[in-house]
Amino acid sequence: MKKKAEYKSALSINKGINQPPSINPDVLTKSVRKRRKKYSADEFVAGILSGNRTILSQAITMVESSLPAHCETAQLIVEKCLPYSAQSVRIGITGVPGAGKSTFIETFGLYITGEGRKLAVLTVDPSSENTKGSILGDKTRMELLSIHPQAFIRPSPSAGKLGGVARKTRETIILCEAAGFDTILIETVGVGQSETSVHTMVDFFLLLMLAGAGDELQGIKRGIMEMADLIAITKADGLNKLVAENASIAYQNALYLFPKKSSGWSPQVHTCSAITNTGIKELWGIIMEYIDFTKKSGYFETFRKEQSIIRMHNTIIEYLNNSFYDNRDVKSMVPDIERQLHEGSITSYKAAFKLLDKYFKRQL
Amino acid sequence: MKKKAEYKSALSINKGINQPPSINPDVLTKSVRKRRKKYSADEFVAGILSGNRTILSQAITMVESSLPAHCETAQLIVEKCLPYSAQSVRIGITGVPGAGKSTFIETFGLYITGEGRKLAVLTVDPSSENTKGSILGDKTRMELLSIHPQAFIRPSPSAGKLGGVARKTRETIILCEAAGFDTILIETVGVGQSETSVHTMVDFFLLLMLAGAGDELQGIKRGIMEMADLIAITKADGLNKLVAENASIAYQNALYLFPKKSSGWSPQVHTCSAITNTGIKELWGIIMEYIDFTKKSGYFETFRKEQSIIRMHNTIIEYLNNSFYDNRDVKSMVPDIERQLHEGSITSYKAAFKLLDKYFKRQL
Numbered sequence: 001m002k003k004k005a006e007y008k009s010a011l012s013i014n015k016g017i018n019q020p021p022s023i024n025p026d027v028l029t030k031s032v033r034k035r036r037k038k039y040s041a042d043e044f045v046a047g048i049l050s051g052n053r054t055i056l057s058q059a060i061t062m063v064e065s066s067l068p069a070h071c072e073t074a075q076l077i078v079e080k081c082l083p084y085s086a087q088s089v090r091i092g093i094t095g096v097p098g099a100g101k102s103t104f105i106e107t108f109g110l111y112i113t114g115e116g117r118k119l120a121v122l123t124v125d126p127s128s129e130n131t132k133g134s135i136l137g138d139k140t141r142m143e144l145l146s147i148h149p150q151a152f153i154r155p156s157p158s159a160g161k162l163g164g165v166a167r168k169t170r171e172t173i174i175l176c177e178a179a180g181f182d183t184i185l186i187e188t189v190g191v192g193q194s195e196t197s198v199h200t201m202v203d204f205f206l207l208l209m210l211a212g213a214g215d216e217l218q219g220i221k222r223g224i225m226e227m228a229d230l231i232a233i234t235k236a237d238g239l240n241k242l243v244a245e246n247a248s249i250a251y252q253n254a255l256y257l258f259p260k261k262s263s264g265w266s267p268q269v270h271t272c273s274a275i276t277n278t279g280i281k282e283l284w285g286i287i288m289e290y291i292d293f294t295k296k297s298g299y300f301e302t303f304r305k306e307q308s309i310i311r312m313h314n315t316i317i318e319y320l321n322n323s324f325y326d327n328r329d330v331k332s333m334v335p336d337i338e339r340q341l342h343e344g345s346i347t348s349y350k351a352a353f354k355l356l357d358k359y360f361k362r363q364l
Numbered sequence: 365m366k367k368k369a370e371y372k373s374a375l376s377i378n379k380g381i382n383q384p385p386s387i388n389p390d391v392l393t394k395s396v397r398k399r400r401k402k403y404s405a406d407e408f409v410a411g412i413l414s415g416n417r418t419i420l421s422q423a424i425t426m427v428e429s430s431l432p433a434h435c436e437t438a439q440l441i442v443e444k445c446l447p448y449s450a451q452s453v454r455i456g457i458t459g460v461p462g463a464g465k466s467t468f469i470e471t472f473g474l475y476i477t478g479e480g481r482k483l484a485v486l487t488v489d490p491s492s493e494n495t496k497g498s499i500l501g502d503k504t505r506m507e508l509l510s511i512h513p514q515a516f517i518r519p520s521p522s523a524g525k526l527g528g529v530a531r532k533t534r535e536t537i538i539l540c541e542a543a544g545f546d547t548i549l550i551e552t553v554g555v556g557q558s559e560t561s562v563h564t565m566v567d568f569f570l571l572l573m574l575a576g577a578g579d580e581l582q583g584i585k586r587g588i589m590e591m592a593d594l595i596a597i598t599k600a601d602g603l604n605k606l607v608a609e610n611a612s613i614a615y616q617n618a619l620y621l622f623p624k625k626s627s628g629w630s631p632q633v634h635t636c637s638a639i640t641n642t643g644i645k646e647l648w649g650i651i652m653e654y655i656d657f658t659k660k661s662g663y664f665e666t667f668r669k670e671q672s673i674i675r676m677h678n679t680i681i682e683y684l685n686n687s688f689y690d691n692r693d694v695k696s697m698v699p700d701i702e703r704q705l706h707e708g709s710i711t712s713y714k715a716a717f718k719l720l721d722k723y724f725k726r727q728l
Contacts, residue, residue, distance in 0.1 A: 078711060086708060167713050174711070223587060225622065254618035258589065308705045311712035312719075319720055320684040341672045344450060347442060347538070348675035349531050355676075356683055 041076035048081060048179045053152055056179045060154060063171045078171045081178035086304070088177045089291055090184045092198045094224060095208030099234045100274060102141040104208060105187060107274035109142065111284060113150040117183045120152045120176040121145070124169050124188045124198055152181060166197040170311065173201060199227050200307045200314065203300065204287055207231045211240060211247035226258065229267055230286055236271035236279065244271045263299045265290055329358045405440035412445060412543045417516055420543045424518060427535045442535045445542035450668070452541045453655055454548045456562045458588060459572030463598045464638060466505040468572060469551060471638035473506065475648060476547055477514040484516045484545040485509070488533050488552045488562055516545060530561040534675065537565060559588050564671045564678065567664065568651055571595045575604060575611035590622065593631055594650055600635035600643065608635045627663045629654055693722045 039047070039055070044062070047055030062074040095101045105121060112119050121142070145151045154172060173184055186202055188194045199205060207228035225231070231251050236244030251269040261267065268286055272279030294300040324330060333355060340346040403411070403419070408426070411419030426438040459465045469485060476483050485506070509515045518536060537548055550566055552558045563569060571592035589595075595615050600608035615633040625631065632650055636643030658664040688694060697719060704710040 075714070079714070082708065082711060170712070223590065226587065226590075250617065251621060253614065254621050257615060257618050305706055308708075308712045308715075309702060312701070312705060312715045315713055315716035316688065316720060317681065317685060319716065320688060321681060324680065324684060337676070338673060341676060342669055344446065344672075347446060348534070348672045349679055350439070350443070351672075351676045352679035352683065356680060 041073050041080065044073070044077045045080040045178075048077070048175055049084060051180045053179065056152070056175060057154075059175050060172050063175065064168050074171070078174055081174050085174040085177035088173075088182045088184050089204070089287070090173065090186065090202040091287065092186050092188065092195070092202035092205045092227075093208065094188045094195050094198075094206075095234070096210055099208040099210050101187060101208060103274040104232075104234055104272075105185060106142045106145050107277060108280055108283070109145040109151055109185065110148065111277075111280045112183055113145075113148055115284070116150075118150045118152075118181045119145075119148075119183045119185065120154065120173075120181040121185045121187065122154050122169060122172055122176070124165055124186060124194050152176065152179075165194070166201075166311075167315070169198070170201050195224050195227065197314070200310050203294070203303070204229050204290055206283075206287070208234050209247070209251070210234060211236070211244040229261070229263075229265060229290055230283065231255075231267065231269045232279070232283055233269065233271045235273060235275075237273035237276045241271075241273075247271075263290075263294055263303065264297060265293060324355075324359055327359050329361075330355050333358055405437050405444065408437070408441045409444040409542075412441070412539055413448060415544045417543065420516070420539060421518075423539050424536050427539065428532050438535070442538055445538050449538040449541035452537075452546045452548050453568070453651070454537065454550065454566040455651065456550050456552065456559070456566035456569045456591075457572065458552045458559050458562075458570075459598070460574055463572040463574050465551060465572055467638040468596075468598055468636075469549060470506045470509050471641060472644055472647070473509040473515055473549065474512065475641075475644045477509075477512055479648070481547045482514045482516075482545045483509075483512075483547045483549065484518065484537075484540040485549045485551065486518050486533060486536055486540070488529055488550060488558045516540065516543075529558070530565075530675075531679070533562070534565050559591065561678070563591050564674050567658070567667070568593050568654055570647075570651070572598050573611070573615070574598060575600070575608040593625070593627075593629055593654055594647065595619075595631065595633045596643070596647055597633065597635045599637060599639075601637035601640045605635075605637075611635075627654075627658055627667065628661060629657060688719075688723055691723050693725075694719050697722055 039058075044055060044059045048059055059074070059077050062070045062077065065071065065074065093101065093105065095104075109119050109121060142153060146153050154176075169186065173186075176184060184202075186198050188198050195205075205227045207224065207230070209231055211233055233244045233248050233251070236248075248269045248271050255267050255269065258267075270279055270283055270286065272283055274280070291300065294303070325334075337346070337351045337354060341348065341351055403422075408419060408423045412423055423438070423441050426434045426441065429435065429438065457465065457469065459468075473483050473485060506517060510517045518540075533550065537550070540548060548566075550562050552562050559569075569591045571588065571594070573595055575597055597608045597612050597615070600612075612633045612635050619631050619633065634643055634647055634650065636647055638644070655664065658667070689698075701710070701715045701718060705712065705715055
């Protein structure tokens with residue numbers, strides 16, 4: 001993590017801006033929607049680098065905005081912040097329904113901040129596209145963490161398709177890191193696709209599971225378990241403790257049967273309780289051990305570089321995909337093609353090329 | 365499965381061709397490369413529907429060919445065969461290195477033919493692109509099956525990219541089914557991507573594993589185990605029997621922890637030995653049970669329809685992908701962009717859009 005002094009010298013590179021622009025914080029928080037001051041990209045960057053979280057929040061709002069003017073400024077901000085990012089530990093967290101994710105993050109987050117770290121918690125929830133996010137929900141479900149001076153909680157961006165959310169999340173990470181947050185938790189709801197996308201942004205993937213082999217366990221999507229570097233069996237307290245410990249052994253045995261991870265790390269399983277504050281310290285210890293292990297082997301850096309290439313390719317594929325399926329001619333043809341496929345009167349390849357011909361005739 | 369009589373009546377639909385064209389098989393097999401008779405698409409189709417395996421082989425060669433003239437005829441043949449296909453059970457088989465796939469398929473295949481079924485064994489091996497296939501290898505490693513009158517073994521197509529292989533495999537399935545094969549085994553080498561692709565073509569996925577938690581197990585790619593409907597622990601004979609049975613229990617326990625399959629089927633684990641011919645009958649019984657189960661629930665048909673839609677979309681995405689990355693301007697720009705990504709001087713999204721701008725400027 002960069003020291004504040006370094007940020008100051010960093011600021012001086014940015015066209016002589018040594019101080020964050022003077023803002024009356026009251027004005028910003030009380031009537032931010034009505035009279036938001038229009039900052040330049042450089043003013044935003046200076047504010048972010050100085051750790052001003054009001055400006056950080058506003059910058060993230062710019063990143064999340066779909067207005068073209070905002071997009072342009074946002075891109076400038078992100079670009080200028082990029083050299084000051086990448087100094088953090090990025091952790092993805094997901095879990096089965098009922099595993100108590102919020103309670104866990106509250107306790108876990110308070111432990112991490114207690115260790116002197118600065119923590120940003122971001123939430124990726126593609127389902128919130130409909131509900132327009134759950135800002136209040138996010139703040140209230142982590143009562144103590146949300147008011148902690150070393151913590152910054154940002155609910156899910158609520159616009160656009162999943163890819164948009166991914167992009168916004170990634171850019172929000174850059175801004176948070178530039179603002180001095182050295183630990184980033186990215187919480188996802190267990191819908192499958194968002195985890196895969198978050199996996200291209202985090203160093204470590206933590207999966208919260210519940211003891212019990214019943215239907216609770218079926219809430220997790222296929223493929224998620226294989227991404228986990230650590231499985232935490234939550235709610236290991238009271239009468240549930242023994243069950244959780246048995247589940248832990250069962251998962252550990254199951255994981256032995258699975259292919260080795262390219263990091264060379266053997267995924268671990270651990271029990272914990274957010275209520276009794278048990279096992280939390282140990283979980284953090286395992287994460288630190290992983291970071292140490294992968295930094296020594298060089299995998300940490302290699303993986304981050306790979307991730308940036310993967311994100312680029314994912315963005316390209318998604319764009320090509322949207323360009324194709326949003327094409328008016330293609331759209332109008334799809335129902336008929338799918339009907340023919342259903343009838344079995346056409347091969348998938350012929351169907352594909354009928355649509356492709358349509359698309360490229362328009363494009364060329 | 366359609367009866368021969370039905371094929372005959374089917375043949376009569378095809379412009380009055382009631383008999384396969386008269387061919388001297390000796391001529392075809394002895395000097396096939398020198399003087400291959402040029403059939404029309406209709407002659408090919410008639411030959412295939414009559415179960416003539418020499419013509420079937422030749423038609424598959426047409427499907428695998430990359431010559432434009434062949435492609436056109438091949439597409440016609442496939443299209444005309446399509447209505448006579450889909451009457452089989454399609455099984456994907458893969459396994460860890462050392463699991464004895466060939467020996468297993470030999471024994472398993474002989475059992476299946478012994479049940480009165482007609483079996484086609486297709487191999488998908490993208491690595492054979494370099495070695496130009498292993499025709500001899502495939503024939504010799506299944507000594508008895510390769511000369512069995514009810515079996516048809518076709519080694520991997522050896523040209524083009526994986527997508528090409530997928531397409532050719534899918535079209536080969538159509539031809540084999542039209543020729544009356546009611547059981548299709550598609551063997552893949554465990555390289556990951558081909559299994560995923562084969563998964564869009566088969567009704568059932570069988571994974572061969574070895575007992576022992578050592579490095580042998582690490583040969584299987586991540587994600588493959590989750591595709592399995594049945595895991596067979598091979599080489600359960602002699603001193604290895606007990607170890608295999610223990611492994612079977614361990615895998616069964618592990619599978620309990622995993623998410624339910626959309627088919628509603630609980631993946632099973634079973635031991636077998638191809639050498640002592642143990643457990644082979646039981647494995648086939650499980651497959652039949654699965655087919656019965658999914659046909660009753662309607663999943664069998666639903667899944668096949670879904671697969672055809674997925675294959676169409678996969679083909680489209682792959683084509684768009686190739687069109688993009690094979691673009692000369694994009695190609696020349698990629699190394700520089702990747703260097704900037706490595707340096708961390710550019711975000712993945714900016715990188716993506718630099719390439720996309722380049723591409724679409726050419727296209728528009």
